[in-house]
Amino acid sequence: xxxxxxxxxxxxxxxxxxxxxxxxxxxxxxxxxxxxxxxxxxxxxxxxxxxxxxxxxxxxxxxxxxxxxxxxxxxxxxxxxxxxxxxxxxxxxxxxxxxxxxxxxxxxxxxxxxxxxx
Amino acid sequence: xxxxxxxxxxxxxxxxxxxxxxxxxxxxxxxxxxxxxxxxxxxxxxxxxxxxxxxxxxxxxxxxxxxxxxxxxxxxxxxxxxxxxxxxxxxxxxxxxxxxxxxxxxxxxxxx
Numbered sequence: 001x002x003x004x005x006x007x008x009x010x011x012x013x014x015x016x017x018x019x020x021x022x023x024x025x026x027x028x029x030x031x032x033x034x035x036x037x038x039x040x041x042x043x044x045x046x047x048x049x050x051x052x053x054x055x056x057x058x059x060x061x062x063x064x065x066x067x068x069x070x071x072x073x074x075x076x077x078x079x080x081x082x083x084x085x086x087x088x089x090x091x092x093x094x095x096x097x098x099x100x101x102x103x104x105x106x107x108x109x110x111x112x113x114x115x116x117x118x
Numbered sequence: 119x120x121x122x123x124x125x126x127x128x129x130x131x132x133x134x135x136x137x138x139x140x141x142x143x144x145x146x147x148x149x150x151x152x153x154x155x156x157x158x159x160x161x162x163x164x165x166x167x168x169x170x171x172x173x174x175x176x177x178x179x180x181x182x183x184x185x186x187x188x189x190x191x192x193x194x195x196x197x198x199x200x201x202x203x204x205x206x207x208x209x210x211x212x213x214x215x216x217x218x219x220x221x222x223x224x225x226x227x228x229x230x
Binding site: 004006034041042043044046049091093095105106107108109110111112114 | 152154159160161162163164167208212217218220221222223225
């Protein structure tokens with residue numbers, strides 16, 4: 001149980017393109033999902049917290065107009081990297097927590113999306 | 119402020135040897151503690167968690183971790199390492215408000 005599916009797993013695109021990444025909870029409902037960014041050989045950095053039916057909460061230094069987050073249902077959150085540039089190339093990982101679960105419960109992670117901007 | 123420290127960036131052990139990965143945290147109350155493992159190019163898999171009760175917790179794949187409040191530590195251990203355990207390991211602290219704080223990770227290499 002508690003499977004999180006992330007799609008696509010790898011995307012390569014030209015500079016200036018907008019890229020959408022999907023994060024789905026397959027067998028549970030998630031009112032809250034999280035988006036992380038991971039640079040090579042580094043830890044996960046929380047970008048934003050996605051809340052179903054409301055605006056996402058962005059961490060300091062993360063451009064909300066650059067990284068658009070939509071959480072339209074209890075099983076789907078999307079991250080759109082707008083007008084992507086080479087410096088946006090990274091590994092993006094989403095996670096979700098079961099609806100009603102408290103902060104003592106683990107987050108369930110997707111397999112990540114490797115984004116390469118040429 | 120909350121923080122998680124994994125002092126060892128990289129550890130190499132021989133297959134069959136014991137393993138201990140260190141994790142120290144800074145938080146004003148008793149935190150919720152987690153260990154995750156990440157294989158190359160993949161997401162994170164939960165190994166084990168602690169939030170109350172017995173300070174020695176058992177996880178999957180033969181891993182265990184011990185919460186020591188006096189040392190603000192939550193070290194991960196395994197008695198006998200297998201080659202398939204080679205991966206990146208992350209310690210995380212969960213705080214009220216749903217946020218997680220991750221350590222910088224420890225890369226484990228297993229040699230035959």
